[in-house]
Amino acid sequence: MSHIGLKCSECSAHYDADMLTLHCELCGNVLDVSYADNGDGQQSSGMPTPLHQPAEAISLGEGGTPTVALRNLGKALNAGMLFAKLEMMNPTGSFKDRGTAMMMSVARESGVEEVVEDSSGNAGASVAAYAARAGIRAHIFAPSSAPAAKLEQIGVYGATTHRIDGDRQAVTDAAMEFAERNGMVYASHNLSPYFTEGTKSFAYEVVEQFGEEVPQHIVIPVGNGSLLIGAHIGFKELLHSGRLSALPKLHAIQARAIMPLVSAFIDESKPLPAAGSTIAGGIAVANPPRLRQSLRVLRDTGGTAATVEEQDIIRWQRLLAQREGIFVEPTSAAAFAGVEALIEGGKIQADESILVAATGFGLKDAIPAQQD
């Protein structure tokens, strides 16, 4: 009997763990990993894992990213200590590798030989890379309008790229239809419970790196919310096991042009606003399937959601490179612009400590390009 199962993120339904079940049969919501008990499935770090053989995990050395103090910008913001965790220093250049490593490791344990994913950006490249390493064939569906450089990075890893006309939803629909028609696993970074589970190592590292002094505020750029949700899972596990005394406040930053989580945070009963376009491609997600889960993370930790303007994203991308030597993609710059907004809005006080997830390398998205 497996030490893990899947549980609905909204209702109480439980399911056996596999790679095919992505939605609750009762209420249609997304699923999370659940553990039979706390004794099983723990790695040496004490971190529960869905893997039956963690030593055989597909790894490219993801995680273990450095955290650096940003004294120049902290001073400029008149903030307490400001830190960045450099998630951009993951094997394919983004935090997505944490989730992908777990998802593809489960896939290989499950004997999966071929996966389907839809993404024109970081997740597509990440899935393509780990699939290559696992010896699993990958089909990446992307908008035909996606920037050539991003499609090329996906192609470098040997994945088959399917270019789809139409909007972002059309791409997702095509991927799901293709997976179903061919009996393949839809390894969606937005839906897979293993992907979210994989990102929780972020929280374990924060506690390891800071010890008793975990920053009071953790600021994350949020599209689908997998890092926000995964970090929350990790911090809660650490709280329950006594290695953390209080949850840090998790804050979500979105671009003003595409702000479903911010809108829902303000008034959950209102319909999500129509999406515009943003240079922050990693958070350009108009209808995130894990929206309600993200909302609960903010409320559970006392965090908030804020938007930033395009010109502030660009300004902060430059500030980070020119004042701290850190070259992030616009999505990550949005989170730093968000810190400024949270300070100005009184959500973060002058003497409090802040950690920002620098989620993606600037080289991945150097030239502002058309988004999907």
Add this chain to the structure above:
Amino acid sequence: MSHIGLKCSECSAHYDADMLTLHCELCGNVLDVSYADNGDGQQSSGMPTPLHQPAEAISLGEGGTPTVALRNLGKALNAGMLFAKLEMMNPTGSFKDRGTAMMMSVARESGVEEVVEDSSGNAGASVAAYAARAGIRAHIFAPSSAPAAKLEQIGVYGATTHRIDGDRQAVTDAAMEFAERNGMVYASHNLSPYFTEGTKSFAYEVVEQFGEEVPQHIVIPVGNGSLLIGAHIGFKELLHSGRLSALPKLHAIQARAIMPLVSAFIDESKPLPAAGSTIAGGIAVANPPRLRQSLRVLRDTGGTAATVEEQDIIRWQRLLAQREGIFVEPTSAAAFAGVEALIEGGKIQADESILVAATGFGLKDAIPAQQD
């Protein structure tokens, strides 16, 4: 009195440590760091450092890169264990950050406010990033023919880029003239003894990661040789302190088109051959100032020097991405092509273990067109 000095790499001359002395006044050769004794200047890792206040070092979280086993390609090569140390997962995407972090930390300790460097590639971006973080102004001299993307990465960090017509030597000459005329420090990654010293942490990490089982062969792409020389310094320190029982063989790989070290290794008395052109920009160094030092490293460790062809560099770049999920720049792919050459040439035997330095991220270079 300082715990460090500078010593000539060829004769016995010693000099006080500063940021301006780059050549021996007696014989004109490049300099290395020397320590007054073994007791001073040691970090907690036991690694001697030129820094007076290591806690105040300029750091972006460089080093600590993961090492991964390449089972798919090791099998394909019929090799013993094949490993890659992912130096591409450094803050600006290349191993150069190890050397730059040390060089710029010394610069800041010395009160330097403005530096000059010449590079169109990884070193230029690295110096620009660490200068930004240190609050030091940087002038990067580059050939006007350098790829726009590389110049853009340098510019992102706020460095002043000087585009120079003419060949590579003309760029170096212009940088040195500019530095001298303006009384600025010429922070050359090719000449600075601190840069080489910074790269030795590579060796300390290899010993930490492998323990008693350090791979028998370490294969490094060599342009100027700073990683080769730095690794050798580190391994020798570890040998002398008893933490390593024997030096691994250090092998140098160059492109057939630009092979000064290979030529000198075969026959040191012959003049260096005229340089062609190669896609491996990081090792396109026709007249490396540390050539004789590199040669001694190969001889001291029982290593060798080999060349690879352009088509093999491209083939190995694809193989690494498509079989292992690791996307390196052509310079790093050359080292893997070199492993194949060393095995075929009988320099590495079937059951021996090999570690390759994957020196730079593929995103830093143009992606070659795919034919899949």
